[in-house]
Amino acid sequence: MPPSTPPVHRSWRDYALLLALACCWSSTYPLTKIGLGSIPPITFISARSLTAALFLLVVLRIRGIRMPTEARAWKLFAFQQTINSTIPFLMITWAQQYVAAANTVVLASTTPIFAFLITWGITRHEPATLLKLIGAVLGLAGTAVIIGLDALGGLGGNIFAEMLILLATISFACATIFGLRLSDYDPMVVAAGSLLFGGLILLPAALIVDHPWTLRPTWQALVALVTVGIFSSAFGLMLFYMCLTRLGTLTTNAQGYLRIPIGVGLSVVLLGETVPPNLALGLVLVMAGVAAMTIPGDRYGKWIDRLRGRPDQPRRNE
Numbered sequence: 001m002p003p004s005t006p007p008v009h010r011s012w013r014d015y016a017l018l019l020a021l022a023c024c025w026s027s028t029y030p031l032t033k034i035g036l037g038s039i040p041p042i043t044f045i046s047a048r049s050l051t052a053a054l055f056l057l058v059v060l061r062i063r064g065i066r067m068p069t070e071a072r073a074w075k076l077f078a079f080q081q082t083i084n085s086t087i088p089f090l091m092i093t094w095a096q097q098y099v100a101a102a103n104t105v106v107l108a109s110t111t112p113i114f115a116f117l118i119t120w121g122i123t124r125h126e127p128a129t130l131l132k133l134i135g136a137v138l139g140l141a142g143t144a145v146i147i148g149l150d151a152l153g154g155l156g157g158n159i160f161a162e163m164l165i166l167l168a169t170i171s172f173a174c175a176t177i178f179g180l181r182l183s184d185y186d187p188m189v190v191a192a193g194s195l196l197f198g199g200l201i202l203l204p205a206a207l208i209v210d211h212p213w214t215l216r217p218t219w220q221a222l223v224a225l226v227t228v229g230i231f232s233s234a235f236g237l238m239l240f241y242m243c244l245t246r247l248g249t250l251t252t253n254a255q256g257y258l259r260i261p262i263g264v265g266l267s268v269v270l271l272g273e274t275v276p277p278n279l280a281l282g283l284v285l286v287m288a289g290v291a292a293m294t295i296p297g298d299r300y301g302k303w304i305d306r307l308r309g310r311p312d313q314p315r316r317n318e
Helices: 010-026 028-035 040-061 071-093 102-110 111-123 130-148 149-154 159-182 187-209 219-247 249-253 253-272 279-294 295-308
Strands: none
Touching: 010 028, 010 219, 010 249, 010 253, 028 040, 028 219, 040 187, 071 159, 071 187, 102 159, 102 253, 111 130, 111 159, 111 249, 130 279, 149 295, 159 219, 159 249, 187 219, 219 249
């Protein structure tokens, strides 16, 4: 059971962090698509993790912060990395060989709903209100509209690969909740320790299966690998733990919907894909869902009172 999320007064800086996290992680799918063109999945994931860990360790050295030496910390880092990156990324990366990118995005967008159900039915470490459930459903609907409802017709073509993507999203949701146990550590320390473990644990498999010394990756794949490692993994994971501490699990998971319009834009720029015709409607639904999941419930009541010309009344925060 994770510790309960204490009530906090959120500022625009907290939501700016959430947007920055969405920007970091939205670049993962198009850049990974480029990297997988000449780098096998296991080698790609191990290399991106080690690149990110090395970058963060250098920054920590410059800041004068040392990594923890106690076994308890590294056990937490190892478990968190396993359920937040290593296992789900392997599942999704393998599944992308058989599932269309549009369907992958739709399936991967269910993380906020799974996080809500786990919070409401099992952990109950923070309020799982009806408003947040509505936000999760609106965000999923917006995702489907952005990708295109016709793309959903392809679901079921490879049921095993699609089930793996869903299992990966459940793992992401569990990792968000478990990550609250790491709030005592500096977010950069947690990110560096987790990524270092993830890269090293996959390195033997990459050496045995992929024989990376025989690979001839293109320069585009190498640039994509380094960019994903530093931007998506290093900065993204650091921002993830900062958002967990400041915003809680359900609000942090809402960035999954923000990644959709950003990811679509990056796919247009990097991969030359066309802009979906329903982008505007989908974006409205996504933003409505994010607002419902992130803005405290008492704010809505105050806004309604102001629209009706009533003075602000004290309300219970949902």
